[in-house]
Amino acid sequence: MAFTAKILLLGSGELGREFVISAKRLGCEVVACDSYAGAPAMQVADGFEVFSMLDGDLLRAAIEKHRPDFVVPEVEAIRTEILAEVEKHGVTVVPSARATMMTMNRDGIREVAAGELGLRTSRYRYAETLEEVRAGAAHTGLPCVIKPVMSSSGKGQSTVRAESELEAAWNYAVANMRGDRRRVIVEEFIAFDYEITLLTVRTRDGVLFCPPIGHRQERGDYQESWQPTPMSDAAIASAQDMARKVVDDLGGYGLFGVEFFVKGEEVIFSELSPRPHDTGMVTLISQNLSEFDLHARAILGLPIPSIVLRGPSASAVILADRDATTLRYDGLAEALAMPGGEVDVRLFGKPNSRPYRRMGVTLALAETTDDARRIAAEAAGKIRIGYGD
Numbered sequence: 001m002a003f004t005a006k007i008l009l010l011g012s013g014e015l016g017r018e019f020v021i022s023a024k025r026l027g028c029e030v031v032a033c034d035s036y037a038g039a040p041a042m043q044v045a046d047g048f049e050v051f052s053m054l055d056g057d058l059l060r061a062a063i064e065k066h067r068p069d070f071v072v073p074e075v076e077a078i079r080t081e082i083l084a085e086v087e088k089h090g091v092t093v094v095p096s097a098r099a100t101m102m103t104m105n106r107d108g109i110r111e112v113a114a115g116e117l118g119l120r121t122s123r124y125r126y127a128e129t130l131e132e133v134r135a136g137a138a139h140t141g142l143p144c145v146i147k148p149v150m151s152s153s154g155k156g157q158s159t160v161r162a163e164s165e166l167e168a169a170w171n172y173a174v175a176n177m178r179g180d181r182r183r184v185i186v187e188e189f190i191a192f193d194y195e196i197t198l199l200t201v202r203t204r205d206g207v208l209f210c211p212p213i214g215h216r217q218e219r220g221d222y223q224e225s226w227q228p229t230p231m232s233d234a235a236i237a238s239a240q241d242m243a244r245k246v247v248d249d250l251g252g253y254g255l256f257g258v259e260f261f262v263k264g265e266e267v268i269f270s271e272l273s274p275r276p277h278d279t280g281m282v283t284l285i286s287q288n289l290s291e292f293d294l295h296a297r298a299i300l301g302l303p304i305p306s307i308v309l310r311g312p313s314a315s316a317v318i319l320a321d322r323d324a325t326t327l328r329y330d331g332l333a334e335a336l337a338m339p340g341g342e343v344d345v346r347l348f349g350k351p352n353s354r355p356y357r358r359m360g361v362t363l364a365l366a367e368t369t370d371d372a373r374r375i376a377a378e379a380a381g382k383i384r385i386g387y388g389d
């Protein structure tokens with residue numbers, strides 16, 4: 001068989017699955033990797049490998065076995081030193097080994113954004129002991145947000161409103177962190193008006209932006225997102241300026257999800273993913289090219305003549321509420337028959353559930369973002385997960 005390029009995908013969740021579909025449409029061969037079998041992206045890829053991507057030897061062996069043109073990380077939990085090593089030997093790491101190393105830990109990207117580039121961020125301190133946490137909170141003031149430097153999707157994160165809660169927050173962060181570095185970031189709590197993801201595409205022909213995506217988070221994890229979100233021209237310009245600085249610093253080609261808090265006219269940089277973003281799943285319905293199509297085109301060096309918003313759109317998550325290995329989905333017909341707009345769904349096919357695990361999303365396109373949000377949320381409510389036989 002003849003392929004455009006061979007891709008080794010590191011992480012095979014829902015974002016990887018849509019990326020595989022986009023890359024395969026452009027003629028790529030994709031081998032999907034993750035730590036468990038039957039992961040969403042593996043189900044649609046040409047091949048798969050099951051191993052811990054945090055194990056450097058296993059990661060190097062998978063890259064040597066498949067000899068891909070591109071290594072495309074899809075999760076943060078990867079032994080990124082190996083990516084730096086293979087990049088030196090001519091394998092293209094997407095977007096770059098430096099980007100994956102800097103964003104894997106919150107302290108890495110914070111030092112780039114606040115330190116080197118001087119972007120506006122929340123006040124912050126790092127802490128490795130409870131005493132340092134207390135000193136950090138004294139620096140930021142209360143409330144503050146405490147997060148393990150290595151974690152994602154809100155894991156180990158808590159907002160502290162009183163000094164008496166600091167010890168519990170530190171213990172919670174340490175118990176839920178990834179890896180073995182007992183380090184947290186203590187951040188000033190930003191009472192933002194709203195928060196956005198600015199999908200930013202770094203291509204050979206320059207940097208492109210999608211219209212801003214608004215989203216709502218609970219327990220540090222996204223519940224619904226919508227596009228576009230109302231924002232002044234000045235605020236958009238400020239977010240674009242910061243996003244351009246960060247992605248140019250991180251280098252390489254691909255799509256980034258750059259997260260900002262907005263308070264009045266002030267735009268505050270939060271963090272970014274050097275890859276498609278969960279809140280960006282709304283682009284599966286809202287744009288001519290989804291964030292996954294854009295990532296694939298940017299990686300392959302293919303043109304992106306224009307990014308067109310098809311209309312106000314929204315996505316809403318479908319979450320599990322318990323641990324189970326036998327799953328069933330009901331209500332799909334009712335969800336897809338929702339009146340008032342265009343409705344679609346993505347069920348990820350994860351082989352098992354756990355409380356709050358994201359199993360699918362609904363997508364809606366309507367007259368206004370408010371309508372799209374309502375339709376997406378109602379459609380998500382119609383899809384019921386059945387557990388057990």
Ligand SMILES: Nc1ncnc2c1ncn2[C@@H]1O[C@H](COP(=O)(O)OP(=O)(O)OP(=O)(O)O)[C@@H](O)[C@H]1O
Nearest residue numbers: 122145151152153154155187188189190217220221
């Ligand atoms: N300093 C802060 N002030 C106010 N809210 C915050 C702050 N930091 C985080 N949050 C809230 O928590 C959410 C998750 O935080 P953050 O993006 O840092 O976590 P994460 O674990 O990296 O999540 P993900 O991997 O899903 O992006 C934010 O989108 C925001 O709603």
Ligand SMILES: NCC(=O)N[C@@H]1O[C@H](COP(=O)([O-])[O-])[C@@H](O)[C@H]1O
Nearest residue numbers: 011012013014015016153278357358
């Ligand atoms: N915010 C990061 C994010 O949304 N990542 C997405 O979730 C998957 C893990 O899901 P799981 O925990 O259900 O296996 C990842 O593989 C990626 O697709």
Ligand SMILES: [Mg+2]
Nearest residue numbers: 153259270271
């Ligand atoms: Mg985030």
